[in-house]
Amino acid sequence: MATVRDIFTQMDQWAPFETQMDFDNAGFLVGRGEREVRKILVSLDITEPVADEAADWGADLIVAHHPVIFHPVKRLTDETPTGRTLLALAERGIAAICAHTNLDAAQGGVNVCLAQALELTDLEQLHQDGVDRSGQPYGIGRVGNASAGSGLSAGEYAAFVKEKLHAAGVRFADGGKPVRRVAVGGGSCGSMLADAAAAGCDTFVTADVKYDQFLEARALGITLMDAGHYATENVVCPKIVQYLSLKFPGIPVKISQTHQEAYGCV
Known part of the structure; x- marks a missing residue:
């Protein structure tokens, strides 16, 4: 029992x-x-x-x-x-x-599942929040290489994201670079745009993105995508x-x- x-x-x-x-x-x-x-x-x-x-x-x-x-x-x-x-x-x-x-921050949790759904490889943490009781690092978000969709334009990758996540739609600001290195943050992670930039990402997939965050992304030259809270989690x-x-x-x-x-x- x-x-x-x-x-x-x-x-x-x-x-x-x-x-x-x-x-x-x-x-x-x-x-x-x-x-x-x-x-x-x-x-x-x-x-x-x-x-x-x-x-x-x-x-x-x-x-x-x-x-x-x-x-x-x-x-x-x-x-x-x-x-x-x-x-x-x-x-x-x-x-x-x-x-x-x-569960967002855990190994194998929300963000790893999101990265795997988008077929990212060589995963790393986007941001480390601490170390758990077993000594394992934990943190929100993941970064990986685009094994599928590599080299696509922002619009093409948005269509790829929509299909893979079964999203209702994907809003995006085009950073002007082909997709190579992608950060993901399930749910409301638009505030982590600077982390994505510091990790050398050209694309960041998250949800609940605000207008000013889209403007900031364009200024940084990063394609920022909002695939919806439900779909990303x-x-x-x-x-x-x-x-x-x-x-x-x-x-x-x-x-x-x-x-x-x-x-x-x-």
């Missing part, structure tokens, strides 16, 4: 929760630690539909990337989306473990399924079919 706490312990082995950033709220966020886990649903986010899906499938635990509780909850009612989601979990006895910035969900299935072979683990990209493009 595996419990919720057992699952948390294994996630902590992969992506130590102590390495999460100061603003974050990753961890074991909902449920009873000693409850037996018979099925695990994996999702980028925990929403009310995802909670319904977990209940319909008979899952006892949802393992997600984004914290289901991020800001302090001062009241728990059905009058807010967060309240309804938390009530749906609690009333159905479904636990929640959320690995956020610790959802790549880790299959890896979570693979990891937990290996650690707990007797427990069915699957990715949510309910949770999809939050927006469309025309």
